[in-house]
Amino acid sequence: MDSELTRAWLLNAALLIEREKDRLTQLDLAIGDGDHGVNMQRGFSAVAAGLAEPPPAGTTAGQLLVTAGTTLVSTVGGASGPLFGGAFRALGKTLDTAAEPDDTRLLADGLNAARDSIQRMGAAQPGDKTMYDVYGPAAEAFGHALCDGAGPRAAARAAAEAADEGVRATEPMQARRGRASYLGLRSVGHQDPGAASAALIFQALATAMEAQ
Amino acid sequence: MKKLINSAESLTADALAGMAAAHPDLRIDPRTHVISRADAPVPGKVGVVSGGGAGHEPLHGGYVGRGMLDAAVVGEVFTSPTPDRILAALRAADSGRGVLQIVKNYTGDTLNFAMAAELAEDLGIAVRTVVVDDDAATGTPDGTPGRSAGRRGTGATVFVERVCGALAEQGADLTAVADAGARVNAATRSIAIALTACTVPAVGRAGFELPDDRIEFGVGIHGEPGLRTEPLRPASEIVQDALAVLLDQLPPGDDDRTIVMVNGLGATPLLELYVVLNEASAVLRKAGLTVAHTLVGNYVTALDMAGVSLTVCRADERTLGLWNTPVNTPALRWGC
Structure with missing residues (x-):
């Protein structure tokens, strides 16, 4: 994971979120307050603005991810800012500090750290109908693919597919975390907007890997 | 949609500028969206701070003044303010005796205020938090929070801000002000x-x-x-x-x-x-x-x-x- 690939990933994510903004808002209108798409778009366009120029030589992937995470924390607002921002920061810190020599293995550790950050901050469990229902299966799929001998591209694609499956799986769930939880049974039958955004981030990673 | 706005993007900033014109006795920072008493931090007094998304006016900015809040911080419409801006409010309110932050119970607000409290502690500011959770629609009949996100914070926020602000004005310490807030919220x-x-x-x-x-x-x-x-x-x-x-x-x-x-x-x-x-x-x-x-x-x-x-x-x-x-x-x- 070098800084060039990281930049491509984050710019891809910003593009995808811009393109899907209305759908995210639509999902949030059904079970939240309808501002998820707008908030995510504001945050990721700030991340993209910071990456308009290639980073100075010597910038690590981890530094870019920590900066992106900090930008999200201070621009998205709501719960999504700390949760998505915290996940990117955890990933970036793992990439920069861990002693794992295998680059792809290190990324797997980083994705696990991102997942754990979401779990810890949001106190979410699997099946609570949150972004954790995407980060959990996606990080797991990435790790499993590596164990099965896949390269980084195939592993990222497997993570993106697991992420999409994770979003679909939130539809029949009853929300137990976040604003949607106030709806009780009325939250059933709708995909979780935070999970949908999370899947776009994994989608963007797979696309960036494949374009390399 | 029919609204008296220039654009959705400029809404909060435009409204804060108007609020500044209406209330010259308040200090309003256009960069951080923090509204504070002109005399904040008040020497010797525990600071009382609250905040949250815009769209609930007069909550919270309308309650800044003697006997209530020292500072309030406003986010985007229905969106918690970010930790750096909350920190700006905590700093504006701290006279050295610590700050109580009053937070409505929503995932976004509690996360952002918790992060801000950590940042403030790093700067040596003592912070206590009262989480307001009074909405009976999100509780169970026996009064316990019915779902894992707990009861929402709504109207009781005004009561907690008033009572904590009054007690802080009398010179009470941070623990006493926080305890009073928790007591009012629970009742x-x-x-x-x-x-x-x-x-x-x-x-x-x-x-x-x-x-x-x-x-x-x-x-x-x-x-x-x-x-x-x-x-x-x-x-x-x-x-x-x-x-x-x-x-x-x-x-x-x-x-x-x-x-x-x-x-x-x-x-x-x-x-x-x-x-x-x-x-x-x-x-x-x-x-x-x-x-x-x-x-x-x-x-x-x-x-x-x-x-x-x-x-x-x-x-x-x-x-x-x-x-x-x-x-x-x-x-x-x-x-x-």
């Missing part, structure tokens, strides 16, 4: 009914559809749907049902005195709010409660939602004493 419950949904400007259309002859029971203050829709009925019946849910969850107390708030959600005529208070008083009397003080008006709104929230606070001698001390803010003012 207060709310319930809300919507007649129409509200429209978030950045979204451009109403949050949910409600036919002319239906109401939404148990809504929060963010335009999200409530517990259920019901047929529209006379105010007496609606208030009776609403207070039944509320009183069921109001913790018992030794004192039968209460402070009652009948709060418009943004687009409800005062005339109708008085009708609601009249019905509520009768129901409370029948339940053996005395109404010692009332607030009737728009105190915690949800943009242009039509509807009402009812808040009942069991008030003992201490709470009533603090409630009656002078307060001088844009939205709450007496005794001075």
Whole structure:
């Protein structure tokens, strides 16, 4: 994971979120307050603005991810800012500090750290109908693919597919975390907007890997 | 969507600039969206801070002033402010005796305020937090939070801000101010009914559809749907049902005195709010409660939602004493 690939990933994510903004808002209108798409778009366009120029030589992937995470924390607002921002920061810190020599293995550790950050901050469990229902299966799929001998591209694609499956799986769930939880049974039958955004981030990673 | 705005993007900034023009005695930072008392930090006084998304005016900026908040921080519409901005509010309020932050119980607010408190502690500012969670619609009949996200924070925020602000003004220390806030929160419950949904400007259309002859029971203050829709009925019946849910969850107390708030959600005529208070008083009397003080008006709104929230606070001698001390803010003012 070098800084060039990281930049491509984050710019891809910003593009995808811009393109899907209305759908995210639509999902949030059904079970939240309808501002998820707008908030995510504001945050990721700030991340993209910071990456308009290639980073100075010597910038690590981890530094870019920590900066992106900090930008999200201070621009998205709501719960999504700390949760998505915290996940990117955890990933970036793992990439920069861990002693794992295998680059792809290190990324797997980083994705696990991102997942754990979401779990810890949001106190979410699997099946609570949150972004954790995407980060959990996606990080797991990435790790499993590596164990099965896949390269980084195939592993990222497997993570993106697991992420999409994770979003679909939130539809029949009853929300137990976040604003949607106030709806009780009325939250059933709708995909979780935070999970949908999370899947776009994994989608963007797979696309960036494949374009390399 | 019909709104008196220039653009959804500039809405909060434009409104804060107007607020600055209306209240020269407040300091409003256009960069951080922090509204503070001009004399903050007040030497020797514990700071009291609150904040949250815009769209609930006069909450929170309207409660900045002597006897209430030292600073408030405003986010985007219905979106928690970010930790760096909350930190700016904590710094503005800290005189060295620490700061109490009053946070409504929503995942976004609690996460961002917790991060801000950590940042403040790094700077040597002592921070305590009171999380307000009074909405009976999100509790279970026995009064415990019904779902894992817990009860929402709504009308009780005004009560907690008033009592904590009053106590801090008297020179109490941080622990005492925080304890008073927790005590008032625990003794207060709310319930809300919507007649129409509200429209978030950045979204451009109403949050949910409600036919002319239906109401939404148990809504929060963010335009999200409530517990259920019901047929529209006379105010007496609606208030009776609403207070039944509320009183069921109001913790018992030794004192039968209460402070009652009948709060418009943004687009409800005062005339109708008085009708609601009249019905509520009768129901409370029948339940053996005395109404010692009332607030009737728009105190915690949800943009242009039509509807009402009812808040009942069991008030003992201490709470009533603090409630009656002078307060001088844009939205709450007496005794001075």
